[in-house]
Amino acid sequence: MDHAATTALRPQALEAMLPYFSERYANASGGYAAAREARAAIDRARAQVAQAIGAKPSEVFFTSGGTEADNWAITGGRDAASYERRRIAVSRVEHHAVLRACEALSARGTEIAWLDVDESGRVRPEQAERVIAPGTSLVSVMLANNEVGTIEPVADIAAIAHRNGALMHTDAVQAVGHIPVNVRVLGVDMLSMSAHKFGGPKGVGTLFVREGVRIGEFMLGGAQERGLRAGTENTPGIVGMGAALELAVQEMETQARKAAMLRDLLAQQVRCMQGVRINGAQDERLPGCLHVSIRNWDSSLLLARLDMEGIAASAGSACASGALERSHVLRAMYPGEADGEWADLRLTLGPENTEADVLSVAAALGRILAS
Numbered sequence: 001m002d003h004a005a006t007t008a009l010r011p012q013a014l015e016a017m018l019p020y021f022s023e024r025y026a027n028a029s030g031g032y033a034a035a036r037e038a039r040a041a042i043d044r045a046r047a048q049v050a051q052a053i054g055a056k057p058s059e060v061f062f063t064s065g066g067t068e069a070d071n072w073a074i075t076g077g078r079d080a081a082s083y084e085r086r087r088i089a090v091s092r093v094e095h096h097a098v099l100r101a102c103e104a105l106s107a108r109g110t111e112i113a114w115l116d117v118d119e120s121g122r123v124r125p126e127q128a129e130r131v132i133a134p135g136t137s138l139v140s141v142m143l144a145n146n147e148v149g150t151i152e153p154v155a156d157i158a159a160i161a162h163r164n165g166a167l168m169h170t171d172a173v174q175a176v177g178h179i180p181v182n183v184r185v186l187g188v189d190m191l192s193m194s195a196h197k198f199g200g201p202k203g204v205g206t207l208f209v210r211e212g213v214r215i216g217e218f219m220l221g222g223a224q225e226r227g228l229r230a231g232t233e234n235t236p237g238i239v240g241m242g243a244a245l246e247l248a249v250q251e252m253e254t255q256a257r258k259a260a261m262l263r264d265l266l267a268q269q270v271r272c273m274q275g276v277r278i279n280g281a282q283d284e285r286l287p288g289c290l291h292v293s294i295r296n297w298d299s300s301l302l303l304a305r306l307d308m309e310g311i312a313a314s315a316g317s318a319c320a321s322g323a324l325e326r327s328h329v330l331r332a333m334y335p336g337e338a339d340g341e342w343a344d345l346r347l348t349l350g351p352e353n354t355e356a357d358v359l360s361v362a363a364a365l366g367r368i369l370a371s
């Protein structure tokens with residue numbers, strides 16, 4: 001029940017990857033047949049990723065994952081002057097990969113303007129309209145929140161950003177492969193994604209950078225990724241990402257319908273339990289995500305009890321678990337609530353979950369809460 005943290009590698013992605021660990025191990029930069037074969041495999045994957053998000057292959061840059069893609073987009077790479085005006089507007093519910101990159105910029109003098117959210121975790125375009133102004137160089141609002149699953153009005157915010165001459169970035173790590181994502185429809189200049197969230201391998205991601213946007217190098221060295229992101233390509237990872245994303249898009253409608261059905265069944269079971277509140281948007285949200293708060297419970301205790309029942313769940317983002325503090329996302333949604341008042345629980349469904357899983361998780365939660 002923690003598929004927002006990561007997903008199982010799709011067997012077809014594994015199969016596509018295997019030859020690039022063994023007989024087809026050549027460095028794609030070489031000048032011989034085996035290298036050209038590796039280069040062709042990377043090109044194929046680049047086309048698969050581009051096709052999945054409505055981009056051109058030349059706008060797809062492979063990275064080591066979502067974190068790197070976010071860091072690159074926010075900092076602008078080493079050529080930070082590429083964002084000529086140094087004021088950025090960011091939502092309060094971003095992943096730490098965006099927030100920590102913003103903190104680093106802030107320490108160097110960039111002004112950060114915060115975009116608030118309502119109780120459902122949605123950025124309010126009216127407030128964005130007031131905060132984003134000429135002089136803002138970059139706006140970053142995620143497409144789907146990794147804790148509560150709320151889908152953000154990215155296209156509306158992008159229009160505001162562009163009216164003010166700012167670039168628009170979206171962290172689409174939780175969205176790509178799960179809901180339709182098209183960079184032109186969203187109107188974004190940069191978009192981050194990560195393979196391991198849709199049945200691809202860990203350690204590979206993509207930053208989409210719209211043609212014409214000037215972004216600085218993220219890694220210095222060789223000429224890989226058009227000289228912007230040096231380092232020998234992770235050929236097996238890239239191939240796995242392309243294969244997994246193509247399948248995820250093909251199966252999206254069926255999978256989303258099934259995940260939403262299971263999520264609604266789970267919600268129906270837990271809604272009536274003592275002290276339970278369901279969080280996040282009820283309409284615009286990820287199909288497989290159910291986030292609840294339970295009054296007068298402790299998150300760590302609840303997760304430990306679920307773990308003892310063989311249930312893998314999370315309080316919010318994996319990176320924040322173990323921390324006693326409430327997540328920044330729930331704080332932004334409910335600023336009036338004291339830490340420790342509620343236990344937060346995120347249950348995220350994946351393709352291998354069944355109705356029986358959902359019913360047994362609900363039963364276990366019911367037993368724990370009643371004990």
Ligand code: PLP
Nearest residue numbers: 065066067095097146173174194
């Ligand atoms: N952004 C969001 C919204 C995420 O959920 C995650 C992963 O949890 C990341 C970024 C980081 O991605 P990666 O694990 O590929 O570094």
